[in-house]
Amino acid sequence: MNKKRKPTKKEIIINEAVELFVNKGFTASTNELIKLVGIAKGTLYHYFKSKDQLIVEIYKTLMFEIEKECVSEMSETDDPQAYTKDVFGKIVSWFIKNPKRFAYINSFEASPYIKIHALSVRETLSGPQKNILQKVNMGVMKNYDTHLITYFDFAFTRSMANYFLSQGNPMYKFKKEFNEAFDLYWNGASR
Numbered sequence: 001m002n003k004k005r006k007p008t009k010k011e012i013i014i015n016e017a018v019e020l021f022v023n024k025g026f027t028a029s030t031n032e033l034i035k036l037v038g039i040a041k042g043t044l045y046h047y048f049k050s051k052d053q054l055i056v057e058i059y060k061t062l063m064f065e066i067e068k069e070c071v072s073e074m075s076e077t078d079d080p081q082a083y084t085k086d087v088f089g090k091i092v093s094w095f096i097k098n099p100k101r102f103a104y105i106n107s108f109e110a111s112p113y114i115k116i117h118a119l120s121v122r123e124t125l126s127g128p129q130k131n132i133l134q135k136v137n138m139g140v141m142k143n144y145d146t147h148l149i150t151y152f153d154f155a156f157t158r159s160m161a162n163y164f165l166s167q168g169n170p171m172y173k174f175k176k177e178f179n180e181a182f183d184l185y186w187n188g189a190s191r
Contacts, residue, residue: 010047022103056117059108063124080140085182095161096170156185
């Protein structure tokens with residue numbers, strides 16, 4: 001019998017905060033969150049020292065969740081194009097299956113928080129940049145700054161998810177059109 005793990009209090013706070021911030025924006029108050037979750041103010045501040053820290057920690061949590069669920073280490077025997085297509089497909093699919101979490105990521109990345117807290121979220125870029133550098137060193141990707149390629153990759157996965165989510169049946173459209181969309185990306189980024 002495979003029992004599902006019960007979420008921790010911190011995970012519950014994060015999940016409810018995602019919902020609140022997606023629905024009301026980052027101007028939503030911690031009092032609204034406390035009421036939504038049904039916890040004491042001290043409990044919230046036990047896990048997060050401030051609202052800003054909560055907002056940033058949610059972003060980091062989601063980015064690392066995507067990395068854990070969608071990205072594997074590329075081996076030297078992997079075909080870089082097939083590997084990249086597989087990873088990007090998993091990420092876009094994750095966004096489609098988790099639209100609220102995806103909306104949070106989009107909101108955060110379009111908000112002043114990304115600039116104000118750039119140093120504290122930089123660690124979320126280390127995995128993607130390592131992966132890109134590996135492909136650049138293999139001579140497969142153009143030798144552009146890895147930060148530039150990382151943001152290009154992010155823009156691709158997010159725009160594809162937005163496109164598919166705007167369709168009547170997002171997963172059907174994803175399965176039908178992702179290969180063509182990936183070709184557009186690969187033709188622009190590879191050597």
